[in-house]
Amino acid sequence: MFGRWIDLSALRWLHSLKLAVLTCAVLGLAVPATAEVRIKDIANFEGVRExxxxxxxxxxxxxxxxxxxxxxxxxxxxxxxxxxxxxxxxxxxxxxxxxxxxxxxxxxxxxxxxxxxxxxxxxxxxxxxxxxxxxxxxxxxxxxxxxxxxxxxxxxxxxxxxxxxxxxxxxxxxxxxxxxxxxxxxxxEREVDFDLYQMNSVRIALRTPDFTTAARMRDAIVAKLGPRSAEVLDSGTVEVWIGDKGDVPGTITAVENLTLTPDSIARVVVDEKSGTIVMGADVRIAQVAISQGGLTVRVKENYQVSQPGPISVGGDTTVISGSPINIGGTTVVVPETEIEIEEIDGSFTILRGDVSLQELVDGLNAIGVGARQTIAILQAIKAAGALHADLEII
Structure with a gap:
């Protein structure tokens, strides 16, 4: 009986552990993949500026x-x-x-x-x-x-x-x-005239205009302040109507702390001067084959100095007591040029359709390219029409 009681306790413990793991997995699936940000971090209130x-x-x-x-x-x-x-x-x-x-x-x-x-x-x-x-x-x-x-x-x-x-x-x-x-x-010594309590509405200006982000902002404000409390004017402006009490500071405080997930277009930013590449998470590439190779030529110049002895034939002459005397040779700089040619054979790597950012980086790393070569590859992919993103070169 004592041994069976131990076995039953172990079974109950394992069952509880399975339930805990299953609960954690379900809760993990419920967590959103993208982080939410406050409205005050992605937008400005019209009139409230430096x-x-x-x-x-x-x-x-x-x-x-x-x-x-x-x-x-x-x-x-x-x-x-x-x-x-x-x-x-x-x-x-x-x-x-x-x-x-x-x-x-x-x-x-x-x-x-x-x-x-x-x-x-x-x-x-x-x-x-x-x-x-x-x-x-x-x-x-x-x-x-x-x-x-x-x-x-x-x-x-x-x-x-x-x-x-x-x-x-x-x-x-x-x-x-x-x-x-x-x-x-x-x-x-002088104040800028601006009275919040004379306003019937407050306009929020997005720092990065986007219709999807503006619509999400409106939905978050409506959920907080009630129906018809906000509307989207354009891709960069959301207007918030003040309630009957006219508490403009209170309305701004309630709105600026609301959170939402901003949307952004797929974009690749390239800085050719420093070789920096920044790619957004929504960048996609159609099926394409990439080959990277090239010819490297190195030219090295060495300079040798030829210094003759103090008395040598063919040097400069001077006249002493009416007689020409050879005073030595002429110093000559002799250049030597070394040329090295290195040819790298390119290998093809196939990136299949609808490639994500991680797959793109893995594919470029697979063929062993650096930042400079990556910039050239991205430009070629964009020219081929396979890069589904804006390529911005600064």
Whole structure:
């Protein structure tokens, strides 16, 4: 009885294990193959965006690495104008010989809904022939928008990430010392007029327009907010209607966190400069035979120097005391050329119809081709009409 009880317990344990494995398998099949993303990660809300700002200013306090006033007249005139506004007048052009000032362009991005007094980051870039902005201080610089109005004012000590060291025989350059950043270097002085509560609807702009993705986005919003709460205007725009309460921020918060699976067209992107190839998961290739081979010719030039002895026949002559004397031979450079020819026989590999991305990569690896050869093969397949995807070469 005791032994039979052990056997029955083992059978029950095995039965429970089979049920657990079967449950895990069923749950695994229920998991979608593609990942879902939030709407806020693939789209923007119309009107909620940054605005670019730009300004012209001066960086002072440089250790002799500023603009040369002889070759940067705008820097000289800017220094004169600044000093005149501060009460220092009657300056002649020849008296300005400073090397501690550089003219710069200041750029920044005004965040959406930025309020007066809010700090923003700025980027300072040299405009003249300054070699480094390290250790400088940016003077008060107004930052204007596309409409010409001043939206922020920048000032502060610059921080560069690069350096430049020069000597008589060598120099060391690390990074770009003529570009600097100032965190919280500008203060917002003017706000962009935009009132969310005056809107009856909100438009969502897809960063990559696609009708299928727009339709899926509409379905996700309707499932959250109710029927007729959203509609597709075009491949890149979905309009969301605000409810009776008019809570625009609440509606945006509810919508931007919804998840969906974006769709994309089949595309192959090729960067010939670096040999980089990126292929989408939906790339398909019809049945095609591929053969890769070629002829490689290597040409190597070697130069040998023939140096004759101090006294040799046929060399240059000179006249000493009225008599010609041979002073030696002539140095001659003798080139030697080595040519190597290597021929690689190509072998055919057949890719059958409706080939997936993994099968395509396996097929190309089977014939031992590199990135450069793969680019040529993809172009040939596209020309043959067997590549069912967009081939984009950048």
């Amino acid at each position: 605005n670019h700002l730009i300004g012209y200013g001066l960086v002072v306090g440089l250790l002799g690495t500023g603009d040369k006033l002889s070759s940067s007249p705008f820097t000289r005139e800017s220094i004169r104008g600044m000093l005149e506004r501060l009460g220092v007048a009657n300056l002649e052009g020849d008296t300005l010989k400073t090397k501690n000032t550089a003219a710069v362009m200041v750029t920044a991005k005004l965040p959406p809904f930025a309020r007066r007094g809010s700090p923003i980051d700025i980027t300072v870039s040299s405009l003249g022939d300054a070699t480094s902005l390290r250790g400088g201080t940016l003077l008060v610089t107004p930052l204007t928008g596309a409409d010409g109005a001043v939206y922020a004012v920048a000032q502060g000590a610059v921080a560069t990430s690069g350096y430049n060291v020069e000597g008589n025989a060598a120099s060391v350059v690390e990074g770009v010392a003529t570009i600097a950043k100032i965190e919280n270097g500008a203060i917002v």
